[in-house]
Amino acid sequence: xxxxxxxxxxxxxxxxxxxxxxxxxxxxxxxxxxxxxxxxxxxxxxxxxxxxxxxxxxxxxxxxxxxxxxxxxxxxxxxxxxxxxxxxxxxxxxxxxxxxxxxxxxxxxxxx
Amino acid sequence: xxxxxxxxxxxxxxxxxxxxxxxxxxxxxxxxxxxxxxxxxxxxxxxxxxxxxxxxxxxxxxxxxxxxxxxxxxxxxxxxxxxxxxxxxxxxxxxxxxxxxxxxxxxxxxxxxxxxxx
Numbered sequence: 001x002x003x004x005x006x007x008x009x010x011x012x013x014x015x016x017x018x019x020x021x022x023x024x025x026x027x028x029x030x031x032x033x034x035x036x037x038x039x040x041x042x043x044x045x046x047x048x049x050x051x052x053x054x055x056x057x058x059x060x061x062x063x064x065x066x067x068x069x070x071x072x073x074x075x076x077x078x079x080x081x082x083x084x085x086x087x088x089x090x091x092x093x094x095x096x097x098x099x100x101x102x103x104x105x106x107x108x109x110x111x112x
Numbered sequence: 113x114x115x116x117x118x119x120x121x122x123x124x125x126x127x128x129x130x131x132x133x134x135x136x137x138x139x140x141x142x143x144x145x146x147x148x149x150x151x152x153x154x155x156x157x158x159x160x161x162x163x164x165x166x167x168x169x170x171x172x173x174x175x176x177x178x179x180x181x182x183x184x185x186x187x188x189x190x191x192x193x194x195x196x197x198x199x200x201x202x203x204x205x206x207x208x209x210x211x212x213x214x215x216x217x218x219x220x221x222x223x224x225x226x227x228x229x230x
Contacts, residue, residue, distance in 0.1 A: 008153070034218060043118065043205045043221035044156070088155065090219075098209050099146065100219065104155040 003027055006089055006103030015112050019076040023089035023103045026070065033065050034090040034100060035074045044088060048074065079110045114140050114210035118222025125196055126230055133191045133225045135206030141186035142208035146219065147179070150203045159204075162189040196229045203227075 006023045013019055021035075032051055036044035048063040050056045056063045064073040072091070076083055086107050090100035115138040125131050135145055145162040160181055161169040168181035178200075180192040189208075193200055203226050207219040 032218075036221075041203075041224070041226065043116075043207075043224040046218055046220060049218050098144075098219070099158065099161070102155050107153075 003101045004089060004091055004103045007106055008104055010107040010109055012109040012111065013079055015079060015081060015110055017079050017110070019074075019079050019083070019108060019110075021074040021076075021087050021089075021106050021108070023072050023091070024070055025072070025091050025101075027091075027093070027101075028067075028070070029093040030070075030091040030101075031094045032092045032100070033063065033072050034092075035061075035063055036088045036090060036102075038086045038088060038105065040085075047087075076108075079108075081110050081112055084108055084110050114208070114220040116206065116208050116220045116222040118206050118225055120225055121223055122226040122228075124228045124230065127197050128195055130192055130194045131196055131227060133193075133204055133206070133227075135189045135191070135208070135222050137187045137208045137210075137220075140208075140210050142189075142210070143186060145183060145189040145206055145208045147181060147189075147191050148205045148207065148221075150205060150224075156205065164189075193227065196227070198229045201227055201229045 034049040035047045037047045038044040053067045060077045062075040086105040088105040089103040092100035117136045119134045143164045147159045148156040159174045162181045162183040164183045183189040205224040207221040
């Protein structure tokens with residue numbers, strides 16, 4: 001079992017839809033949870049990060065962490081064509097090398 | 113957020129030549145930078161950890177003599193692909209972790225460098 005599992009998609013939704021992106025992880029030592037957005041031929045951009053269970057909201061984006069289930073989610077409200085990208089979850093333990101373990105990314109397509 | 117700049121964004125070279133990619137942290141100091149490689153539709157593969165003033169730490173399976181890393185200052189790390197071959201063609205991305213601005217060591221990535229070896 002991989003440490004971080006993420007469905008690669010692609011996930012295709014109409015503009016305005018609510019998008020749910022998910023990752024599961026196996027290592028209970030993971031304490032820090034990040035979501036990166038990567039446009040084609042570009043480096044990943046840090047979108048959201050959180051250190052605790054529960055929800056964190058930033059504009060149209062909500063990151064949700066359930067440590068008991070080892071499950072994290074990113075919700076995008078009112079999705080736009082400009083949200084079309086690959087979304088990677090990244091998870092790491094506290095301290096140490098700070099090197100996160102990345103999911104393989106989910107490709108999202110928002111069509112007008 | 114913290115800004116990491118990478119140059120060049122794309123490069124084409126002949127087989128057997130060497131290519132240098134630069135990674136700079138623009139608004140923060142980075143004692144540690146990371147070099148990743150990404151194949152199409154694949155996730156990021158960590159190649160090595162670049163430490164300022166000391167030798168880089170390479171991941172298993174990554175050739176040290178093929179991928180030379182130098183981290184001479186707190187804001188600059190370079191990756192040199194030596195004697196490049198077509199199988200080295202890939203998307204190379206650097207990153208640095210920021211402890212400034214309220215971040216707790218999250219990684220910030222450069223724009224990536226696409227290498228094509230003919």
